[in-house]
Amino acid sequence: MGESPNPSPKRQSPEKILRTIYSKVRRQLITKEPTSIQDAEKDRQTISGVALGSNNFVILELDKETYSGFIDTQKLRDHQKISNSVSPRQRAALISAILMQRCRPLFVTLNPSPPSSIIQLLQGLEPEPVSLTSKQSPQALFHTVTDDKMGDVEPLDTTKIKKFFKKNLGKKIKLSDLSSQLTKNEFMALPLVFSELDLLFLKPVDDENDEILIISSSELGRIDQYRYESVMVRAQ
């Protein structure tokens, strides 16, 4: 589709490519904290290789631990030295990642800790409709917008909001910053924007800074759900 016919202006050395990968993975790492990668960078011998997957997904195996993240693999894809050096263990890791991208798991109490949505239900709590104020959880906000206010939303140019979310994709931002960036009407249009861009808000469990993470919904399978308080759903 969007693949350019192998432009490859200059070929980079495998070492350079690996360095690019760690710096990008380190920045975009979602599943684990990057401390081990920083350590590993000092001693590059410990990095056993990379496996490139679909959807710009990369896996690094470091010190017997597997890390995954997203990078722009477009220019790396042609690099035979890397793609051919994938070991069976790394391929096994890649297979595991392929499954993670597609699973919609059942909720059975075997899970180490049930997510807060289940706990909420077990406690008999229903999500309450709330009025729109600046200090609200994104979930409550979303709920209000979808349930009560969608009919009142005026036609709105959503280019600015889309740009904002695209810029902040994969980043944590403060809710208050989000409030200051968008007008009330733009807030109202969030479900539509989220639906169109296929985005989700996640709220870290031990959130002290009122921060939310913005991700593409296709990335949801690759994050540790138990680290996040609420997962927003798209507008129907």
Place this chain on the structure above:
Amino acid sequence: MIDEDTTKREPNSKEQRNDEVPFEFVDIPTLTAIFSARAQDPEGILRFGIQKKQLLSVIGITEYQLKSLLEKYSELIAPLGLEIIEFKDGASVWLALRHARIAPMQLSHYSQSLLGILISKLYNQKSPVNAEDLRQDLVTRGFVTNAEFTNGLQELVVNRFISRKRGKLRLDVRCFLEFTDSDLQEIQKEVSEILGGND
């Protein structure tokens, strides 16, 4: 206690005549606990959710009333990214709670890899895979160690992703509940490419 329950559900009472079952009758926490329940048979194999027949008899409502109750419950849980599914397990129909969206699996890393490999070999195939042949192949090629294979396969069997009978492996019910057909097809394609390349 049984008498008390029966009185509550007098067939001619107003409550019973009404097709809608209020949540006070079967409260949300109870329903959630029921739908996210698990049970293990004597062999340690997992069953998840509740058998529909059993639920109907325990709370004493009609199938039509259950349908309306589930509709209301589904509306309530949808904003939380959850959904109720009805599925066949053997001869009986079961109900369970599932993520409405893609989310992390319950399996360990190597069980996931093993499951991917098994999906690539078993999806849409009539013949099962011999567990020992597969072990030899994967261990020799360096995909997994012996211990990882043994533990991973056990995890898949207990959790109902794979069924094992007389050493023959087949996909089990949970594969079809947690992955759609098109996902299974894609997994099969991608995994076959990974397994096939650069040996």
